[in-house]
Amino acid sequence: MEKCIFCKIVSGEIGAKRVYEDENVVAFEDINPQAPVHILVIPRRHIERVNDLKESDEKLVGHLVLVAKRIAFEKKVAESGYRLVLNCNSDAGQAVFHLHLHLLGGRRMTWPPG
Ligand code: 5GP
Ligand code: ZN
Numbered sequence: 001m002e003k004c005i006f007c008k009i010v011s012g013e014i015g016a017k018r019v020y021e022d023e024n025v026v027a028f029e030d031i032n033p034q035a036p037v038h039i040l041v042i043p044r045r046h047i048e049r050v051n052d053l054k055e056s057d058e059k060l061v062g063h064l065v066l067v068a069k070r071i072a073f074e075k076k077v078a079e080s081g082y083r084l085v086l087n088c089n090s091d092a093g094q095a096v097f098h099l100h101l102h103l104l105g106g107r108r109m110t111w112p113p114g
Contacts, residue, residue, distance in 0.1 A: 009026065009028060020067060027041040035107050037106040039102075047099040068084055071103055082104060
């Protein structure tokens with residue numbers, strides 16, 4: 001089966017501006033940033049969406065959030081504020097079916113989201 005685009009970023013077949021990586025996750029700049037800081041934090045393992053997460057992924061999901069928090073401090077948006085987003089399926093606008101946590105910051109955001 002053809003690898004998904006984020007699996008290709010994990011393997012290095014497609015380039016990305018990586019800001020962090022470890023044995024379980026990779027974080028890189030979004031190609032079409034929606035805020036001054038827009039980073040995607042993804043598991044190395046291909047998981048399509050939040051709906052596919054299992055109980056055994058609890059630690060991994062926690063790790064994604066903690067990595068995003070650490071990057072928020074590094075990018076100096078932790079105090080001003082930032083948003084963490086997981087889009088699941090079509091109503092949420094999920095376009096890439098490899099789980100990814102958006103870290104958005106560096107500008108004032110509105111609520112509710114569009
Ligand atoms: P979704 O709408 O699925 O939650 O978000 C997918 C995100 O992936 C979008 O913000 C989009 O800009 C980003 N994206 C899609 N393809 C690539 C790519 O090849 N490289 C990078 N760095 N980001 C991508
Ligand atoms: Zn994938």
